[in-house]
Amino acid sequence: MSKQKFLIVTCLVCLLALTGYGVQYAAESQKKKAPAAKPVAEQKKAAGIDATAKLSDTHPAIEEGITCNDCHEVKIDAKTTATQAWLYGDYMKWKAKEGIMPKDKVWEQIVKILGGKKQKRTFVLATSLNNKPLTTTIDCSLDPDKKVIYAFSERGTGKLDQMRVNPHVSLNWHKEFTDFQSTLCVQVSGKAELFDGTTKEFDEGLSVYYFEYGAEAQKIPAEKMMMMMKKGMIMTRITIDQITFTDNSLFGSEFRNRQRWTRN
Ligand code: HEC
Secondary structure, eight states: OOHHHHHHHHHHHHHHHHHHHHHHHHHHHHHHHSOOOOOGGGSOOOOOEETTOOOOTTSOOOOTTOOGGGTSOEETTSSOOHHHHHHHSSBTTBOTTOSOOOHHHHHHHHHHHHOOTTOOEEEEEEEEETTEEEEEEEEEEEETTTTEEEEEEETTOHHHHHHHHOOEEEEEEEOOOSOGGGOEEEEEEEEEEEEOTTSHHHHHHHHHSOTHHHHHHHTOOHHHHHHHHHHHEEEEEEEEEEEEEEEGGGTTSSSOSEEEEEOO
């Protein structure tokens, strides 16, 4: 090997060693920066965060597969979002806090839109399991007094499995859009409980749910339909936490077209 070649090789080896050390050093200091996750009991309690919150460099380490809302309550409407402005803020001709319906009137309007006992609407139901949302179609009847929604499903469907593990649900009913004058949509959030045909809750549900529709369609007596449902179906009772609607037929009235009802 010539003297020149020897020099070049030596330099390369030194350079490689230095780079290696550099990488290792960077990894070490990275480790120091991000402290290992402490046992949950030792951790400071995580406060509520805004949906747009970002992680800081000093944030406690987060294991893979864990999401922000496993530790924090994520507040979607913590700031002046569009929805907040439409409902309560300065919006179109409305000054903040004007045009808001009294709570009982909001509920009355909801019943007018969704119907009450022995009427039904076909909703889209959103459930979520392991952070994977699923939407399904579901026929429901509203109990306007208890402010709960009843639905009946075949045993063993995916939505039942999801709600058994995570009872938090959201539902949507809307009229297909044709024009802005008649826009009508309803967004519900609540908590689901499941009951089988041996429970008194199942009977309560049957007294509200428009199951007679199914009996008529199949041309069988309502009694027989009821027995079939008790045997083969699971009832879902959704206790409503909040309903928000857009009803553009309210344009020109003393109220905003968007209103919200929240259970106390
Ligand atoms: C394993 C539980 C856990 C998870 C998961 C988690 N956090 Fe935190 N977070 C905490 C705790 C505990 C604190 C309080 C730390 C402190 O004050 O020392 C905190 C504090 C914060 C803070 C306040 C300032 C700061 O950064 O230290 C923000 C903002 C924050 N988290 C955002 C998020 C976001 C965004 C996510 C999801 C990407 C998330 N967190 C996921 C536990 C968690």
